[in-house]
Amino acid sequence: MKNTFGNVHFWINTKKVFLLLLTIAIIATSGCMEENSSDEQEKITVVVSILPQAEFVEKVGGEHVETIVMIPPGASPATYEPTSSQLKELSKAGIYVKVGSGLPFEKVWLEKIKDLNEDMLLVNSSKGIDLRPMGEKEEHHHSSEGEEHHHSSEEEDHHHSSEGMDPHVWNDPNNAIIMVDNIYKALIEVDPSNKETYTQNRDSYTEELKSLDRQIKETLENKSGDSFMVYHPAWGYFAERYDLNMVPIETEGKEASARQLSEIITFAKQENITVIFVQAQFSTQSAETVAEEIDGKVVKVDPLARNYTDNMYKVSEAFSEGLK
Numbered sequence: 001m002k003n004t005f006g007n008v009h010f011w012i013n014t015k016k017v018f019l020l021l022l023t024i025a026i027i028a029t030s031g032c033m034e035e036n037s038s039d040e041q042e043k044i045t046v047v048v049s050i051l052p053q054a055e056f057v058e059k060v061g062g063e064h065v066e067t068i069v070m071i072p073p074g075a076s077p078a079t080y081e082p083t084s085s086q087l088k089e090l091s092k093a094g095i096y097v098k099v100g101s102g103l104p105f106e107k108v109w110l111e112k113i114k115d116l117n118e119d120m121l122l123v124n125s126s127k128g129i130d131l132r133p134m135g136e137k138e139e140h141h142h143s144s145e146g147e148e149h150h151h152s153s154e155e156e157d158h159h160h161s162s163e164g165m166d167p168h169v170w171n172d173p174n175n176a177i178i179m180v181d182n183i184y185k186a187l188i189e190v191d192p193s194n195k196e197t198y199t200q201n202r203d204s205y206t207e208e209l210k211s212l213d214r215q216i217k218e219t220l221e222n223k224s225g226d227s228f229m230v231y232h233p234a235w236g237y238f239a240e241r242y243d244l245n246m247v248p249i250e251t252e253g254k255e256a257s258a259r260q261l262s263e264i265i266t267f268a269k270q271e272n273i274t275v276i277f278v279q280a281q282f283s284t285q286s287a288e289t290v291a292e293e294i295d296g297k298v299v300k301v302d303p304l305a306r307n308y309t310d311n312m313y314k315v316s317e318a319f320s321e322g323l324k
Helices: 002-041 052-062 083-092 102-118 173-190 192-219 236-241 258-270 287-291 310-322
Strands: 044-048 065-069 095-096 119-126 225-229 245-248 275-277 295-300
Touching: 044 052, 044 083, 044 173, 052 083, 052 095, 052 173, 052 310, 065 083, 083 102, 095 102, 095 173, 095 287, 119 173, 173 192, 173 236, 192 310, 225 258, 236 245, 245 258, 258 287, 275 287, 275 310, 287 295
Parallel strands: 044 065, 044 095, 095 119, 225 245, 225 275, 275 295
Antiparallel strands: none
């Protein structure tokens, strides 16, 4: 009987210990879950207009950011309208990074976007970049001296400086470095506790962009002054940076007239241009017409790819081939 009683007593104590350990394990697990959940909540939702900006934000913000891109792959910044689900997502955003160089999408939608979330920090990523006139190769540039970072209604667009200017600023890696720095400043304003991480990430990515710039220069070093033909004039900053001459078929969103097409074909023959570069966001019909007339070919390059650095290497290789 004594043995039996001892066994029961031992079994009860063991059960108590087991229950105690189980309770501790549950509390610990629940604490971890809460911690993980709070980690997720701490991510800053950053909205951008175009895909290349998403890489800029993610390279600086790393695991601390979640990006939402307004203009999806294949869509044109000239005509895209955001969906209701995209507009709904804006309500949870901490930062909106606009291109800030006169992108048609932003001209139409930015005011409405600001109204949806007045607490969201609105950042001009082109602040400090010299804007070039659309469709012209000019020596004088207008500065995109943007506003300081303000919340919603206090921020104004620089209409006078971006009107009629080329919005495709990101297609020059040197401009991308400025855009990345503007994004970095916004992130440390909203989340100063992670400044050290953001600084390291920005510096590392800046070196990557400088290396990209050097590589493109090497790829195009013997092409100085050469002309390349494009359907949509998205490569003006690129051409200016690497001393090339961009010849667009379409300007300011308008198809070329029969007379203009004839002039373009004549110019292409004179310059021995045999490649016309097009992008997925626009019709290629006019480009194909010109290519047929000059016995050339149409090649796709994407100025709006998300994987910015990889894409720019590919683009420079394509231009190098096409400029032969």
